[in-house]
Amino acid sequence: MQQYIARRLLFGLLTAVLVSLMVFALMRIAPGDVAQMIALDASGGEASSITEETLQQIRESLGLDDALHIQYIKWVRDFVTGNWGESFFTGRSVFSEFKTKFPVTLELVILSQILAVTLGIPAGIIMALKQDSRLDYIVRILSLAGLSVPSFWSATLLLVGGAYFLGWNPRLGYVSFFDNPIENLGQFIWPALMLGYISAATKARMMRSTMLEVLRQDYIRTAHAKGLAAFVVTARHALKNAFIPVVTVIGITTALALGGSVVMERIFTLPGIGNYILDGMLRRDFPVVQSLVLVLATAVIMVNLLVDLSYGWLDPRVRFQ
Template sequence: MYAYILRRLLMLIPVLFGISIFIFCTLRIIPGDVAQTILGTDATPEALAQLRKEFGLDLPLLEQYLNWMGGVLLGDFGESMRTGKEILPDILSRFAITFELTLLAALISWIIAIPLGIIAGIKRNSKTDFSVRIISLLGVSVPNFAFAIVIIMLLAIYFSYSPPVGYVGFFEDPITNLQILILPAFVLGTSMAGAVMRMTRSSILEILRQDFIRTIRAKGAKERVVIFNHALRNAMIPILTIIGMQIGVLLGGTVIIEQIFSLPGLGQLVLTGINQRDFTVVQGSVLFIAFVFVIINLIVDLLYSFLDPRITYK
């Protein structure tokens, strides 16, 4: 087990190295830079050259990359070109908001998707099954930003309610915190629920056809015991896989929802950095998101052995 974890952690090195090269080169391809953003279109070439020199943008690309990666390897993600503040503390504080939103959305998704998926799998081809399949198809098909806009409009028109603006930490005021996050989390959670629901249904159907399920039923076990003690546990591996992938994607993919609900999360930080051509902010944020995504995948892989003792890692 420990050797497997060590190997997976060592795999982080080439993965993050490749991502760092990709994001560094991609940002340099985008027209414009932070100097043009700060000084505007009327800036003189001399002023632009002076500001670029201060930011180190006049150096060869390879030297810029090595300077940046050298700092990252020492735990220094650099400073924002716009504000001059250190990036890492800002990334961590913004990530805490995105992480809380993601966990709340995942919890809502599980509460909706897993019970409905189990019911659809048990009652195959019934009206309930068809209803669940339609709901899951809508969850997969409707973009979360479109659903968010519709929800906001309906609440405003029929209930004169508008989502709170800003953010208050959970430990500062738990009630206000949940009031702020519950609507965006519900939007993200329902979008996640569609895929989880479909996977739960298909996994339950596959397991219920297995010989060991027929044997358990033949021994007189109650249906509740068959479903929850045997079928669900064996069906959880593909469900856990898609849940882990969704959580990883949400940690870096909540940018639109954060923008709609004015949440100062990591996604909004990346979007602002792109708009302002703040290269160091975007590079550091994307690299941090990639690191977290790989760690989540590792945790999911380790949970497989807990769900199925036949799975071992050496």
């Protein structure tokens, strides 16, 4: 078990290094000159007042004139020691912004996954128990729609439809849960529902498939033959074994929700990490994008590790070789 954990941690470390190299390279090869963007921002958009000497001074002050491998080593060294740098445009600490904005993203992801598990797992069980019934077909169509429709389209449709038919508009400005729980949940419920709908669809279809497979096993037929109630057979014998593969899906959809939060935060004007990263990408704010993408990648790696380790708790027959 210890060797397995060590191998997984090593694989996760290599994955994090690969992600850091990719995001570092992509930010450098993206079109546009970040020094010119900073100069334009400082001059109020007056391009005529910007000289080559000014651009060179900006590059030197930010270390952008160093060799690429030197820039990469400095960034990784500072990141590991807790110095995530400062935004090129605002001058504020990236770590301080992260502490402020991450709770917003975390709340959105947690709420979306609570809704996804609450809706998806029971839907999958019902579809399996009512196989080929009208209810099964209806839920399968809804789950297929959740997998097929892009999240940005469904969220935009919700906003447009709500504003046109109901006169509803999302609240602007973020309200902390500790300041006003009701208003906070009212602000998060729709983006969490849209984000959780996709995850719920994935969980429902996986739960249906694994549940049907388990229900066809000999020990399930034996339990029925002994006269056990259908509820007891399903809850005590079938559900736990059918749930094991779904754990992987829960981990994957949680990781995907971190990425999907970018779209939802943008559409519903939530001041989270995803929105902050997107602004940094549009402005080529290297410290913001590089550090926070690496943080999110590390979080995804840790979630996948926890999912793998949970197999042993759910099924003692599982052994890590």
